Amino acid sequence: MRDLGAGFHYLLKGQRWVARHGKQYGFGLIPGLITLVLYLGALVSLATWGEDMVSWATPFADGWSSPWQGLFRGFLAVLLFALALLLAVLTFTAVTLLIGQPFYESLSEKVDRDVSPDGTAPESGLPLWRELWISARDSLRILIRAGLWAVLLFALGFVPVAGQTVVPVLGFFVTGFFLTEELTAVALQRRDIDLRARLALLRSRKALVWGFGTPLGLSFLVPFVAVFLMPGAVAGATLMARELLGEENRDEDRDEDSDENTQDEEEPVPGP
Incomplete structure (x- = not known):
């Protein structure tokens, strides 16, 4: 329980940090806005043509009498949209981080410098294209894992009682774990910690991870x-x-006082 509360505390601390650093917050919004537009377009398209896709995929139901054909295909269309929505939640962070790699990398470095006793931040030393490749490769691996969990939980959702009570709760914990992995990867990749080591590190403190994600x-x-x-x-x-x-x-109270005094002197985060 203590780690659950600590994880949530870090989520709040992060929001407070960007609230005190307005320029970093403004730059950090750009990748999310781009991803949001892309996802909204995809979901609207699915809502518009989802029934047509289901009809194309179920030719065996063409001869069914009313109302069974409509009920069957309507049910599949709703399931398709629900699965797409779940995958959108699971993948939003990964896609946003990939699009905003230079933005979030710079923001994460600023946080490290801000709280480090010597005012320094770890640097990967890799060229941007190499960092993007590693991020894309690891994100794909995580998305495959998350997708398998999404399909499994989706299937378990049909189990009576448990599918409507236990499974949704498990789904949120799974989502929280993968969200945290994607977000901490920004800082951990700069420290040359690979995906396997990152997953082991997060599994060692699952309650902390769940409290955050x-x-x-x-x-x-x-x-x-x-x-x-x-x-x-x-x-x-x-x-x-x-x-x-x-x-x-560094001492937290001293850091907050320093932030208030130096907020207007921040350097802007460089764009991509």
Whole structure:
């Protein structure tokens, strides 16, 4: 329970950090807005032509009498849209981080410098194209894992009682874990920690991870909220990554006083 509360605390700390650093927050909104437009377009297209896709995929039902044909295909269309919505929640963070790699990388470095006792931040030393390739490769691996979990939970949803009670709760915890992995990857990749090691690190503190990612995943179900929470989520995940690695932080109270005095002197985050 203590780790659950600590994870949620890091989520709040990240939002407070970007609230004190307005320029970083503004730059951090751009990738989320781009991803939101892409996802809305895809979901609207699915809602518009979903029934046509189901009809094309179920030619065996062409000869069914009314109302069974309409009920069957309507049910499949709703299931298709629900699965697409679940996958959108699971993949939104990965796609946003991939699009906004330069933005969030710079934001995460700023957080590291802000809380590090010596004012420095780890650097990968890799060229941008190499960082993008590693991020895309690891994101694809995570999306495959998340997709398998989504299909499994979707199938378990048909189990009476448990499918309507236990399975949705498990779904949010699974979503929270994968969201946290994607967000902490921004800071951990700069420290040359590969995907296998990152997953092992997160599994060692599952309650901390769930406390951070599960409420974030729930909030992402509210339209447009994900866009505005992403910059703070990256900041909070960076702070949590430092704890997972046992890295020392400066005194928190002193940091907040310093932030208030130097907010107007911040340097803007470079664009991509």
